[in-house]
Amino acid sequence: MSKPAFHALKPGATIGILGGGQLGRMLAQAAGQLGLHCHIFAPETDSCAFEVVRRATIADYADRAALDAFAQDCDVITYEFENVPAETAAFLAARKPVLPDPQVLALTQDRLVEKDFVSRLKIPTAPYAAVGSAGELAAAVKKIGLPAVLKTRRLGYDGKGQAMIRKGDDPLKAWRSLGEAPCILEGFVTFACEVSVVAARSRDGKVASFDVAENVHRDHILKTTAVPARISAAEASKARKIAEKIAKAFNYVGVLAVEMFVVKNGRERHVLVNEIAPRVHNSGHWTLDGCTVSQFEQHIRAVAGWTLARPMRLGRVEMTNLIGKEANDYAKWLAIPGACVHLYGKGDPRPGRKMGHVTRVFTK
């Protein structure tokens, strides 16, 4: 089947969103602000995105009848997570424009393919090697050295699907702990700081990136983001150029995030790409309150075929995730002057679950 034609949406048109978590929820809220409607498709009956839209489909991503009806109701379809099954994306893309293009999913769902893609763009990454067998694992350890991190090629997030291998550890044991799934071994990087850039690309090829954010993780989950990152202007410029280059190389439409490490090598500092997320990203939540346009609005503008906004930061910004039971302290946050509290409307504050976030903007 040929691809369905794409026309810029008009207010009142409907954007379909695959995925019903907080990212889909905040995308729908941004679309609402622009007079666009959203239809959320998600399998989980308690998806928090359902609460902020009129139309929702609760069905499995393999349910073709449900997907077909969903596609008929939508003018363009996007997604809030990178692990959309390839068959789902292809089925929908034959019926309605799916943006970003599903080919990007194929590139980013596999850490090895993604790293190879980035390397071909001559963008530096940590040293890495493919691990598909015990022999390859031994060769990879020899090539990369230890400590190193073994990561499954697919379906890892928030530290899941990863195992650290230190000197003296048995690499095979680490691989077994990951079910001997296809992996990559990455050199362990001691970084000066972790940063990320959220960038958007429009249908007509314009690119706009947000200011570089500095991230702190706790237990492999993003805990805080501060903007601007405490890096040099040259490093910030380099980080933004990397994200914009990747967006262009992907022929991307929408918002993506590139996580990077700033590493110190003797007296020099380098920016290495760690990971690409083909979607709005937790490290961009600060834009909701700290910028004249949010990452969510920027993504909606892009997939609607509208012009991108030029992001203008309103001050120094700090974002703090409320994880698990931390969200029970919402009243404390509500009382802090200038704190903008976002709660995602999720029921159970399970450990590690992102329940909300708080942004503070300092204009002076």
Add this chain to the structure above:
Amino acid sequence: MSKPAFHALKPGATIGILGGGQLGRMLAQAAGQLGLHCHIFAPETDSCAFEVVRRATIADYADRAALDAFAQDCDVITYEFENVPAETAAFLAARKPVLPDPQVLALTQDRLVEKDFVSRLKIPTAPYAAVGSAGELAAAVKKIGLPAVLKTRRLGYDGKGQAMIRKGDDPLKAWRSLGEAPCILEGFVTFACEVSVVAARSRDGKVASFDVAENVHRDHILKTTAVPARISAAEASKARKIAEKIAKAFNYVGVLAVEMFVVKNGRERHVLVNEIAPRVHNSGHWTLDGCTVSQFEQHIRAVAGWTLARPMRLGRVEMTNLIGKEANDYAKWLAIPGACVHLYGKGDPRPGRKMGHVTRVFTK
């Protein structure tokens, strides 16, 4: 029936909103940000607020079965417009807490009662007199002088229900044009500027007002708001104190707006109250992008029994309403750097219909 008990809501609770226009819509969006659910009750099938919530009731305000089911689904009920029928408010208030208290509706639905209330607080207004008969009309004209404005006591908005009486005009003709409805005659005021203050009061009696906004009307409809208003610090302080005093006198819970005139009398300038709106208000839309808390969030916090936020303005702010076909220019606005575009998702851009607004924040 005694009043139902009120407890501060927890995230996940449901706020009922009477009215499905853009104010209800933006209230629901603010509630969503705080992890609260909304149920919209409105008679119009195409109410734009329906698009941003999961639960909606389409029914007449006199439909007791629908009101009863609505009340059962909600933890607290509020409204987006001041002309909620008294019977509707009373019916709901017997079942669930209704905030602001419906007694405020009785005070603000009638211009004469409202003006008398304000006067008793020793807050200045334009001179006014009640008109219920031809005799009272003649006496009022004699007392107030001409030019003057005849206004129906009830159901006026955006210049509807008003007639100007100039010198030489026949006052009876003006009254007949308003169907000889009960009216008040107000002295015509030549103002230096029109300002408004949006203020919030919490369940525990704390009051927080936003910075004074300066408004420009066109064809009796708000066209632009600029913040801060170009008035002296003393005048701004006086305007805020007036709004806060009214909120306290009402025992108000939620957000209200007080429209005022700054009038020049020889070398002195005075602040006169024109009108009170017991709800979020168009002249407070700038807070969505220009302040650390919006009027919508502040209202939701108040009716949820939560602490108010301390509003911190992010810079100089300009808000422009998109009225009728002006909304068709949305693409022009999207392209302006720093412009935050809000479209309400209404279908038909009828003349005079508020279709959206644009805010610009200038941080320098």
